[in-house]
Amino acid sequence: MSLRQSSRDLGLGVRFAFAGGREGWMRAVLTALGVGLGVALLLLSTALPNAISVRHDREQARLDWSFTEEPPTAADNTVVIANTDTTFRGKDVRGRLVEPEGPRAPLPPGLSAYPAKGEMLVSPALKRLLASDGAKLLRERIPYRITGTIGESGLIGSQELAYYAGGEGLFAHEAGSNVSRLTAFGNPNPTPEAPDPVLALLNIVVIVMLLMPVAVFVAAAVRFGGERRDRRLAALRLVGADGRMTRRIAAGEAMAGALLGLVLGAGFFLVGRQVAGSVEVMGISVWPSYLNPSPLLAALVAVAVPAAAVLVTLFALRSVVIEPLGVVRSAKPTRRRLWWRLVLPVAGLAMLYPMLGQGRSNGSFNEYLVTGGVMLLLIGITALLPWLVERCVARLGSGGVAWQLAVRRLQLSSGTAARMVNGIAVAVAGAIALQMLFAGVDGQYTKSTAQDLSRAQMQVTVPADAPMAATVEKFTDTKGVRKVTAVWESYLGDASWNSENGPQLAAELTVGDCAALREVAKLPSCKDGDRFVLDGSEYSVDGPKMNVPGKMLYIESPTSGPASAPEKEATWTVPAGITQVRSIEDPTGSRRGGFLMTPAALPKDFEGMVRGELYLSIDQSVPDAFEYARNTAAAVNPLADPTAWTASTTSDKFESLRTGLLVGAICVLLLIGASLLVAQLEQLRERRKLLSSLVAFGTRRRTLGLSVLWQTAIPITLGLLLAMAVGLTLGAILLKMTDTPVGIDWSSVLSMTGAGAAVVLVVTLLSLPPLMRLMRPDGLRTE
Incomplete structure (x- = not known):
């Protein structure tokens, strides 16, 4: 067989796809729609690295803080x-x-x-x-x-x-x-952070698990209309084509649909690229210009999709005997073998096994082994599911008419049913594994803030020039604020802060009324005008040393640097008889040291030199209570910094990766849902005459509708069970690789499984109206 002959056969298949009448081009269009949706998401995936890079570069370019200890002096370029x-x-x-x-x-x-x-x-x-x-x-x-x-x-x-x-x-x-x-924006000396092995592993697994369902469905889309195509190929055998030639022609038809799918996919991507500029998902938005696919990766998609169409078609026809008088497909198929289907997941486990227990302290994970191992485990689902569906439906017993119609159809074409749910099964398995991994390592990237939310829910930092009493009054009068605990802070030193060596001893200064000071220390008694020194525990070793009657202490200026130093620094002479008290945890969860003063005890020279820390108790039953507090802070001083408290904080990189996973998972599920709908409509179109015949013989439309639901429910149930098994296994392995205790978050597992089932259910319900139309008697008409 020459290359020229093969090319001619492939070209003949392309011609049949577009010039073979209504059936040919309808099959090509349906294939192109399925492939096009997959190609669009693949192109989007190739554009994501560039989008992430551009976002990071723009964030770095606009950095606006000084990277030097001493700020530059005022000039015409500052x-x-x-x-x-x-x-x-x-x-x-x-x-x-x-x-x-x-x-x-x-x-x-x-x-x-x-x-x-x-x-x-x-x-x-x-x-x-x-x-x-x-x-x-x-x-x-x-x-x-x-x-x-x-x-x-x-x-x-x-x-x-x-x-x-x-x-x-x-x-x-x-x-x-x-x-x-x-004098300039941006970081003049950007230094890349040391890579976190666990985050790098998460990044690899997220990418693989988002792309695998797309690749699986693209492979399934090129097999749309397989039964009608094979009957047309039988006619070619009748006019003299041999078996190999018919397979090459079939591959050409599939390639035609894939090529048209590339064009549609590029169009879908360009439209989606513009739409992406007007939406925000999980707090993330992009400009259309960010979504520029890598030329090399885009070329790889353009070559891989048609090549996959040819290879998948040839592989699918290996067991189909196309004869001049028909296709030997309706006979009882050969039972699928299990042994080679187990090779894929076992090989995947073998690739991941050397990295068990590696954790983050033994260097980076081998990205090739991780990628290969995860891919083989997920591909193993697509190999095992047809065998599982075949074995299970062969043992299903009798039931109602709808049940019998569905079971018999599945027994005759279990492979088709499995192909339709392969993408969902792979997506659910990947999601379960990733949820386990994210839940397992979450504690490593989520830290408790130690903020006591029972004492306050918001903190406002106020600059030193804000008047103390007026500021507290404004927040007290703010709608939705139940209580204000206000303390004012600075530092005291035993020498001038602007001297060459600075103070040798330094301690905090905290100013507040008696109620506020009781939030930071255990006071025996208190009245306005009192002063205290904290006990000098590990939180303040210098305070008691500086509590020497007659000693002069210097307050730190709210401005810094020699250029901003005042002509005469404010000082305070330590009086005799200052009471020593014990420090307790303040609302932020930390303990203070140094000196405590009530407002009447604060030296006049110190006024306007202490910044405020206000802890607000918010009545969250009041709508927009936090917004009212933020507005008050802006009215007090535009530079006031209000912060809503949370029980914990999460690493930005970890959170962005988790957000990216959720956004990607939503896109993949939407794609699979749309593609499944196309596949379902194609299946119904192929069975139009059969459905019309059943209705003509008296079968109720309700019965046929239920049979379609059963035909979807049985394989999706088996697929989701297999996905749960593979997902839990892969999740446990990934946790072992990160040296994290294995735990199963059953709520996440069930939610992921339920999301997959919901997609299939919605697709099935959307296919019922076309099903009812296909049951009309005119479906028996032929040309």
């Missing part, structure tokens, strides 16, 4: 920038106050000029939000006039909420961690 980030109804808003100090001040990415005082530049998404009816509280918090928008280069996503507003006198607050003076 800008002062203050972080005024906030949250509005669960959505983060990136805010910055900017004050250029000269004509050559650097511009952040996305800005062509700085806003004037009282004006701001906003992201398109924030502009839309502020213009909406429900954003009244946010407009009060950000009361600047909008004069323009931030360009795409200054935003990490199309739906990011961000603004730059003009400020004045910002560097007076430089000692606060949210104000910096810059």
